[in-house]
Amino acid sequence: MAKILYTKTDEAPALATQSFLPIVKAFTASSNINIETRDISLAGRIIAAFSDTLPTEQQGPDHLAELGELAKKPEANIIKLPNISASIPQLKAAIAELQENGYALPDYPDEPENNEQEATKKRYDKIKGSAVNPVLREGNSDRRAPKAVKNFAKKNPHSMGAWSSDSETHVATMNHGDFRSNEKSAEIAKAGSLKIQLVTNSETYTLKENVPVLAGEVVDASVMSKKALLSFLKEQVTDAKEKNILFSLHMKATMMKVSDPIIFGHAVRTYFADLFAKYDALFDEIGVNVNNGFGNLLSKVAELDADKKAGVLKDIDEALVNGPDLAMVNSDKGITNLHVPSDVIIDASMPAMIRNSGQMWNAEGKSQDTKAVIPDSSYAKLYQATIDFCKQHGAFDPTTMGTVPNVGLMAQKAEEYGSHDKTFEIEHNGTVRVTNHDGTVIFDHSVEEGDIWRMCQVKDLPIQDWVKLAVNRSRASNTPAVFWLDKNRAHDAQLIAKVEKYLKDHNTNGLDIRILDPVEATHFTLERIKDGKDTISVTGNVLRDYLTDLFPILEVGTSAKMLSIVPLMNGGGLFETGAGGSAPKHVQQFLEEGHLRWDSLGEFLALAVSLDHFGEKNNNSKAKILGETLDDATEKFLDNKRSPSRKVNELDTRGSHFYLAMYWAQELASQTKDADLQAQFKTVAQAFEENEDKITTELIEAQGKAINIDGYYFPEDAKAASAMRPSETLNNILASI
Ligand SMILES: NC(=O)C1=CN([C@@H]2O[C@H](COP(=O)(O)OP(=O)(O)OC[C@H]3O[C@@H](n4cnc5c(N)ncnc54)[C@H](OP(=O)(O)O)[C@@H]3O)[C@@H](O)[C@H]2O)C=CC1
Ligand SMILES: O=C(O)CCC(=O)C(=O)O
């Protein structure tokens, strides 16, 4: 039987699934739709990677690999919830939790001392960071706020911090020596393979022997100079202190899992320069690695004997007093922006700051103007342009502003997304040289020890597909589309040539399609958005990530409300549930007070499209009706304001799922296309209506107390399920469908 595959992930979305999936299964059971789950949680992926070393009863299949294969087939229909892209601290915490549960897994070896540890590290590094999305995203992305969502936000605007024209908030970015400045790009003429070597005066080191390439593929390489980065960071620390504004660093250490932690480490060492100068030898000895954040230093120092520890802690306090104030992640707990690289992720952190009057939290828990340090200048300027716009025009108004859907190039590990196995922290001064199979040099960069060199690829077919998707979206929504590409950037210049070429394959009569550099594109888009006009952004992979949080957060309060579709290149569908993360803060609240505020709206939207796609592919008219009625139910859900509240003892995720189910049943009962579904759900709708008070009371009564699900990364399924399904009345009705 044809299937919809639902992913089991982590944190808040995984909890929400415990309550929502039983509803989905009950509603679809009579329509010949088989819904199965596949585990791509961080814990599940660790278990799969080490299954050959675990006893049979602890082993787990590699569901990610299975889904990755499926994504290349026409029958794929996958619902993808957000999962953890693990930073090293998250990975270590998940390993520790599995070990406590009796899994004999090796520790993560920070600095491998032998071959065995080297092999262990390799296995873990495959799980680290953004390891799921690039495997499943065998298509480009189409992310937008559906009309119902946008209209709801216009009528019920979220809070927006006012902007003042004398705000001192700004973006600081490098003007030389960074990836943008040093980029070189080439189009590959003939399929073959590339070799990456570091050539020094005395030796030639092979960094990567074989990078397969296809004809028409765009390959680019660049280098971030360590010297330039350090002097830039030093200037910014001094400047933040002088201006008396917060110092904050915005990176994507999870998604850009090789380059960005190194940059993060340099920022921590620069901020705490005196401390590192004084304790250099000691920190070396105890294995401090601040690429994993300042928290790593604190945890290592905690293990020192009392005297030494007190000395270091005193110097840390002094450094914090002497340095500029740091933006805080949690002022109450003293957690700074520099503690854990996964705590501040640029796609969400910059929009959150812009929504909050351009301010972040200081150590006293008050909002303060901020220097937002974004070292590489490839995309940073879009944020400065947005900040300038807010300073000039004031905050955006969600009741009137237009919308910015995105068509993003990401298929087949496009651009920086696929750079991880081609990113190197350079160990010797010399030249990094990329040659093709016949030895011709494609490009070279002279490098110094400590520089970060990386190469990216984007294949031709994904580019063609991306251009087609942009034209289709522009046509379908009658909205101008802007390609955010900069002719003065090496990579973008190649893409512009291809976009111009492939646009000719389509009928673009009457469409407004432009190519603008990111700053011009920001100006153009923001002017229009202010006037209530819509503009599609057509971007590369990193801008896709940035813009699909920026605009949703400004327009509708969160990217959780986005429709997020990945039309897979071989005909299948990957339906992502929203565009945002996995909200660790929501889990904390749930465990402390039994209230989950995760909004599953993105999941409702994704499921409706998935059902429609299923109906289309399998000639299943019931599936199509289920999809249509789900969309209608979602609209009713919005009109009746059934989204979870943020406060305990009010409707939470579970209650919101009940209402969605009731509205869905009502819509199925009132449609007339399918008499069987109509009859079946008439009874169900009635049962929900008659028991509405009872169910909502049961769901509220379950709140207000701490919840134990025996774990964070690897909770006990049965406990999580029972915590997420506390209404016996609701459960009985679902069981009766
Ligand atoms: N597609 C994927 O798989 C993605 C995964 N991630 C992963 O998610 C984790 C956290 O990332 P981060 O970027 O900090 O994002 P978060 O999930 O923490 O989201 C940031 C904030 O947005 C709000 N929010 C996000 N989703 C929802 C929702 N469904 N309902 C209500 N509010 C929501 C919350 O605000 P408030 O706290 O005010 O309620 C939340 O704190 C990381 O492990 C990251 O790797 C990140 C992006 C995408
Ligand atoms: O893959 C990741 O780590 C994050 C992805 C993300 O943030 C996005 O796709 O918007």
Ligand SMILES: [Mg+2]
């Ligand atoms: Mg994102």
